[in-house]
Amino acid sequence: MPHKSRLLVPLLAAALVGACTGDPAPPASGDPDGTSMVIAVADEPADVHPLSGYAENGAAKLFDGLVEHQSDRSLRPALAVDLPEPAPDGRSWTVRxxxxxxxxxGTPFEAEDVVATYRAVLDPARKSPVRQRFSMLKSVTAVNASTVRFDLTAPYAPxxxxxxxxxxxSESVGTPEPVGTGPYRLESWARGERMVLTANTSYWNDPPAVEKVTVEFIPDDDARAARLRDGKLDGAALPPPLAAGFEDVDGLLVAYHSAADVRAVVLPTGNPVTGDPALRVALNHAVNRKNMVDDAVATKARAAHTPMPHVLAEFVDPDATYEFDLTSALDALSAGGWVPGEAGVRTKNGVPASFTLHYPAGDTVSEALARSFAADARAVGVEVTPEPAATAQTGPSVVAFGDPFDPDPELYPLVHSGSALGGYVNDTVDEALDTGRTATDPAQRATAYRKFQRSWVTAPGMVVLVAPNHTYVMRESWEGYQPVVDAAHSDFTWGAWWNLEDWKPR
Known part of the structure; x- marks a missing residue:
């Protein structure tokens, strides 16, 4: 049996704080051997089918991909023998x-399973949300029983x-709970409450030492913190202000991860207030991002100005920023026709500069950002009313997005014309994003994405606020934890739990 040996090289400056005196407390499961674990996450998946978007960063626990990410953001083979090989023209990739x-x-893994999976992604009848990520994929073919070829409509570097x-x-691709080759199996799922995973004892790459993992779904930040304090959890993602309360607790580790997590206020184009170009520029100058970093996210963040995650440093234009400048904000509003009105709220053609801003209920960081944004907007005559929402909204909202591995999968569908960002249109942005996804030269891609950012700051589609780090609190009963660069959202497949199958009881 092949032996797994991950290259666990921490990319980020992770602050690890936790007392190590004495024996660690027993796991929340009550298992003294440490072969069981209970963790909590905010987001529950709609299902565990990869074609439904489950575990889009890999590390799916129930499934393996052809390749997998490592802690340094590089790729290594998983179900593939080696990394994919491109054709000279970049229009096809071959995988052994x-x-x-x-x-x-117990059924064997073969090329037909890869073909069936990816053809199902491409099938319009399935309406897979993953399909848009593979818009460049034309076909997948089994060259032989152990080789597949992916043909693209155009070169696509990432x-x-x-x-x-x-x-x-291939036999289960059309079922609600398909069969995978991963290190765990799905034992049970009480929707809205918990999921239980058990070790796949026949796993091809060494069965996990943590044989049972219970994942509780708790959207509310304070509720997860309370479960940790009560000893009912072995680990959870918490916002930095709540995580800080555990730094002096014996037997617990507080870990900070760098993240491709961009928090922003979406301003839909069709709205007469939020769609106004002058008001968008004004709000970008009016927000005090430094105060947001210091207060809303307890300094475990950095200011952000464009949708490009700062962790993708090779693509970031450091000059594409906004100055916090109330004079510039007021000048932009006046030039755009927004005049002072009653109660200090500006108006344009009789329409008050006023809107409701939704944020995810239970997300304390997004709530703090929404309230800080509202206070800054009020200072220049724009009235914003923050309100929690249990589901995603189509109007003005605080959102989180970001891919830790490449700009294209998140940015293209987010801000390209006709995208999900409330009808935002910018021809220069479109041209840069098109080049960024088709160019194979890294320098050309970097140039294109910097051009995108420079164009964005002159005509923004939203107000990008901050890039928070992610924080985890976990019991020091296991060894094997390694930090990674997080994606925007925390679930049980990535973040602190990305290599859970490698953890071992102390």
């Missing part, structure tokens, strides 16, 4: 598959990173 791998039901998609057996 690992042998002697079986699915959890294509190998998309191959972390979990592979399901």
């Amino acid at each position: 598959l690992r042998g002697e791998v079986t699915f959890a039901d 294509f190998p990173a998309l191959l972390v998609l979990g592979i399901v057996s």
Whole structure:
């Protein structure tokens, strides 16, 4: 059996604080051997089918991809023998598959399973949310029983990173709970409450030492913190202000991860207030990002000005920023026709500069950002009313986005014309994003994305606020934890739990 040996090289400056005196407290599961674990996350998946968007960064626990990410953001083969090989023109990629791998039901893993999985992604009838990530994929073909070829409509430099998609057996690809080759199996799922995973004892790459993982779904930050304080959890993601309360607790570790987490206020184009170009520029100058970093996120963040995550440093234009300048904000409003009105709220053609801003209920960081944004906007005559929302909203909202591996998968569908960002249109942005996704030269891609950012700050589609780090609190009963660069959202497949199958009881 092949032996797993990950290259665990921390990329980020992770602050690890936790007392280590005495024996660690027993796990929340009550298992003294440490072979069981209970963790909590904010987000519950709609289902665990890779074609539904489950574990889009890989590390799916129930499934393996052809490749997998490492802690330094590089790729390594998983179900593939080696990394994908591109054709000279960049329009196809060939992947050789690992042998002697079986699915959890004992059936062999072969090329037909890869073909079935990816053809299902491309099938319009399935309406897979993953399909847009593979818009450049034309077809996938089995060259032979152990080799597949992916043909693209155009060169796409980051294509190998998309191959972390979990592979399901061809027999189960159309079922609600497909079969994978991953280190765990789904034992049970009480929706809205918890999911229980058990070790796949026939896993091709060494069965996990943590044999049972219970994942509780707790959207409310304060509720997760309370469960930790009561000893009912072995680990959870918490916002920095809440996590700080555990730094002196014996037997617990507080870990800070750098993250491709961009928090922003979406301003829909169709709205007469939020769609006004002058008001958008004004609000970008009016927000005090430093105060937001210091107060809303307790300094575990950095100011952000464009949708480009700062962790993708090779693509960041450091000069694409806004000055916090109330004079510039007021000048932009006046030039755009927004005049002083009653109660200090500006108006334009009789329409008051007023709107409701939704933020995710239970998300204390987004709530603090929404309230800080509202106070800054009020200082220049724009009235913003923050309100919690249990579901995603189509109007003005505080959102989180960001891909830790490449700009394209998140930015293209977010801000390209006709995208999800409330109808934002910018021809220069479109041109830069098109070049960024098709160019194969890294320098050309970097130039294109910097051009995108410079164009963005002259005509923004939203107000980007901060890039918070992610914080985890976990019991020091296991060894094997390694920090990674997080994605925007925390679930049980990435973040602190990305290599959970490698953890071992102390």
